[in-house]
Amino acid sequence: MIELLKKLMLTHGVSGREDKIRELIRAQIEPYCDEITVDPVGNLIAHIKGEGKKIMLGAHMDEIGYFATHITEKGFIKVSPIGGINYLSGAFSSVVSENGVYGVLAPTKTDELPKADSVYIDIGAKSKRQAENKVKVGDFFVHTPSVKRLLGTRYVGRPFDDRVGCLVLIEAIKEIKNPKNDLYFVFTVQEEVGCKGARPATYTVEPDIAIALDVTRTDDKIGSDTLNVKIGDGPTIKIKDASVICSHELVVKMREIAKANNIKYQDEMLSRGGTDTSSMQIARRGTRAGAISIPCGFIHTNNEMIDINDVRGAIKLVKALVREL
Amino acid sequence: MKKLLKKLCLAFGPTGLEHRVESLIEGEILKSMPSDAEIIRDNLGGIYLHIKNEGAPKLMLNAHMDEVGFMVTTVAENGQIKFGSVGGINPLILGAKRVIFENGVRGVILSKPIHLLSHEEREKCPKISDMLVDIGARSKEEALSLVSIGDYFTFDSDFVEMGGSQIKAKALDDRHGCCAMLSTIASLAKNNARSKYDLYFAFTTREEIGFSSAGCATEIIKPDYAIVIESKAVLDLPEISEDRCVGRLGDGALISYADGGAIMDRALTDELISVCKENNIKYQINRAVSGGNDSAPIQIGAHGTRVALISAPSRYIHSGACVVDYCDLEEICKALYAFVTRG
Numbered sequence: 001m002i003e004l005l006k007k008l009m010l011t012h013g014v015s016g017r018e019d020k021i022r023e024l025i026r027a028q029i030e031p032y033c034d035e036i037t038v039d040p041v042g043n044l045i046a047h048i049k050g051e052g053k054k055i056m057l058g059a060h061m062d063e064i065g066y067f068a069t070h071i072t073e074k075g076f077i078k079v080s081p082i083g084g085i086n087y088l089s090g091a092f093s094s095v096v097s098e099n100g101v102y103g104v105l106a107p108t109k110t111d112e113l114p115k116a117d118s119v120y121i122d123i124g125a126k127s128k129r130q131a132e133n134k135v136k137v138g139d140f141f142v143h144t145p146s147v148k149r150l151l152g153t154r155y156v157g158r159p160f161d162d163r164v165g166c167l168v169l170i171e172a173i174k175e176i177k178n179p180k181n182d183l184y185f186v187f188t189v190q191e192e193v194g195c196k197g198a199r200p201a202t203y204t205v206e207p208d209i210a211i212a213l214d215v216t217r218t219d220d221k222i223g224s225d226t227l228n229v230k231i232g233d234g235p236t237i238k239i240k241d242a243s244v245i246c247s248h249e250l251v252v253k254m255r256e257i258a259k260a261n262n263i264k265y266q267d268e269m270l271s272r273g274g275t276d277t278s279s280m281q282i283a284r285r286g287t288r289a290g291a292i293s294i295p296c297g298f299i300h301t302n303n304e305m306i307d308i309n310d311v312r313g314a315i316k317l318v319k320a321l322v323r324e325l
Numbered sequence: 326m327k328k329l330l331k332k333l334c335l336a337f338g339p340t341g342l343e344h345r346v347e348s349l350i351e352g353e354i355l356k357s358m359p360s361d362a363e364i365i366r367d368n369l370g371g372i373y374l375h376i377k378n379e380g381a382p383k384l385m386l387n388a389h390m391d392e393v394g395f396m397v398t399t400v401a402e403n404g405q406i407k408f409g410s411v412g413g414i415n416p417l418i419l420g421a422k423r424v425i426f427e428n429g430v431r432g433v434i435l436s437k438p439i440h441l442l443s444h445e446e447r448e449k450c451p452k453i454s455d456m457l458v459d460i461g462a463r464s465k466e467e468a469l470s471l472v473s474i475g476d477y478f479t480f481d482s483d484f485v486e487m488g489g490s491q492i493k494a495k496a497l498d499d500r501h502g503c504c505a506m507l508s509t510i511a512s513l514a515k516n517n518a519r520s521k522y523d524l525y526f527a528f529t530t531r532e533e534i535g536f537s538s539a540g541c542a543t544e545i546i547k548p549d550y551a552i553v554i555e556s557k558a559v560l561d562l563p564e565i566s567e568d569r570c571v572g573r574l575g576d577g578a579l580i581s582y583a584d585g586g587a588i589m590d591r592a593l594t595d596e597l598i599s600v601c602k603e604n605n606i607k608y609q610i611n612r613a614v615s616g617g618n619d620s621a622p623i624q625i626g627a628h629g630t631r632v633a634l635i636s637a638p639s640r641y642i643h644s645g646a647c648v649v650d651y652c653d654l655e656e657i658c659k660a661l662y663a664f665v666t667r668g
Contacts, residue, residue, distance in 0.1 A: 015588055016583065016588030016589075016591070017591065039628055039629050040549060040590075040628060040629040040630055040631050041590075041629035041630070041631070067582070067583055067614055069568055069612045069613050069614070070566075070567055070568030072567075072568070078568035080583075080613060080614035080615075081614070082583070082588070082614070117569070137610050138582040138583075190588060193587075193588060194621075196587070196621075196624065197625075197629070199625045199629075200625055200626070200627065200628050200629030200630075201629070203627055203628055203629075204628045204629075
């Protein structure tokens with residue numbers, strides 16, 4: 001599982017450019033699914049047939065990054081953010097383009113907090129012409145991915161948001177055999193720029209129940225605002241975030257199933273941030289929607305932190321839910 | 326086409342009251358629609374032309390008919406009118422501007438002359454909620470005999486050609502897109518050309534307030550592909566650096582890989598660019614992730630749509646004096662025609 005996590009983390013997939021990560025996930029799950037399709041916006045939709053309720057589980061494939069808007073005479077690349085960038089973490093750190101060109105995100109001023117319009121990417125070019133050989137206006141960059149083990153069961157790197165959700169679904173898919181319920185697993189695009197992919201995916205699948213897998217903020221780290229969520233205390237069952245109030249009926253049911261299966265979970269009430277759950281809830285005629293989150297420290301920085309035991313807990317919870325919902 | 330653009334820009338059609346623009350567009354469509362084509366209407370005032378090619382992939386071209394405007398909220402005892410904006414309008418551009426109501430009543434937005442401004446007032450940005458329109462009425466009764474609460478008004482602005490090829494008018498956002506679609510429909514008829522797509526031209530409403538009927542069009546048509554033709558605000562002014570100018574007037578059709586509302590489909594965008602290259606059509610790539618438009622609701626409507634965006638770079642939009650370069654509009658028309666008729 002750790003090897004797969006590393007592969008998922010190190011594969012490029014900025015919002016709107018999810019081709020490579022989609023192919024990796026597809027190859028992993030293809031042997032276990034009855035049918036796999038890619039919809040017009042690039043969502044990967046996998047079906048494992050069953051007779052019961054139509055349950056959809058989703059995780060987003062995309063990650064935050066940058067969009068090259070202009071190349072200066074000196075060969076520096078000006079960028080616009082794709083998704084919620086933390087410039088404090090981003091400044092002076094390594095970036096890589098969708099075509100594998102490395103660079104450093106450098107602020108133009110060092111005496112103030114960097115902002116979107118005061119950073120550029122230095123790819124080591126000596127001139128505009130040299131830079132243009134490697135990068136075009138319209139190319140996408142991400143912060144260079146990494147994953148390292150810390151003490152015990154903790155890992156640090158990027159982008160755990162939301163490759164760790166993808167990992168949970170892939171591992172669950174591999175272990176589910178002849179399900180009672182009719183299961184759809186969707187790996188969505190463009191969550192980081194406004195939960196875009198989940199809406200058409202839900203429209204196409206028309207599920208009775210939809211559950212998103214994503215990361216959530218924790219309050220055992222500086223500056224966090226989640227109610228009592230801690231890394232390592234188990235996956236969370238989301239009650240609300242800034243974008244959605246989850247189906248109460250579904251939240252209650254999810255808790256009952258977690259308790260009955262001795263799966264340790266935490267309640268999540270997030271005052272900021274949003275997930276695909278919001279788009280799933282309002283697609284087509286409306287869907288009973290909820291979410292399971294992996295507690296994650298320092299979200300949207302180059303050093304997101306998780307505990308692998310929370311991932312194992314989430315896999316157990318997903319398997320129990322598709323069996324007992 | 327310039328005459329048609331003029332008619333479209335001068336038509337009264339703020340968000341939610343697009344019927345005059347719609348009738349004008351319907352008249353133009355009827356002049357050149359093929360006999361087996363169909364006109365479809367939605368419940369929000371949108372009008373679509375369907376040029377049939379059964380079984381072929383569905384391509385929807387989209388432009389919105391509405392323009393930014395204003396609505397009367399209350400009338401003061403002295404006959405002056407309080408109002409709100411319909412769509413995003415910068416209050417700084419409003420003082421002493423001419424406005425016109427649907428029934429032809431004209432007015433001027435109040436503005437203190439500089440002689441009477443205090444030092445503090447000169448430093449302050451006015452608020453629309455503090456502004457008034459003067460329609461020449463001397464009492465509340467007289468004003469209410471001419472206009473009613475809830476009435477719309479828009480900028481009262483002439484269609485002016487300036488410089489070599491630039492045009493100044495109100496509502497170029499997005500009547501230039503409507504004009505490009507009508508021109509494509511006319512060219513298809515004139516050349517008796519067929520498309521490999523099942524082709525829809527969707528003229529939609531309500532873009533300027535964000536709850537656009539382009540979402541309805543997507544649900545009704547369920548297109549595989551969509552190309553949105555929409556204004557893109559640019560800042561190609563002398564002191565603005567290349568990386569912040571978005572695009573430049575006269576440098577051709579502005580094609581976006583992404584904007585503030587959506588990341589476009591790369592394959593479709595690349596195809597549009599290669600069509601431009603093959604046909605020597607002048608184009609430029611958008612240099613900023615800014616602004617949003619109907620590409621966003623179209624992309625996530627129904628089963629999801631592969632979407633691309635093409636624009637005339639536009640100065641001073643959401644004012645009475647939008648400026649575009651007519652040559653850029655011609656390049657858009659060529660690009661659309663080449664795209665829909667290619668083999």
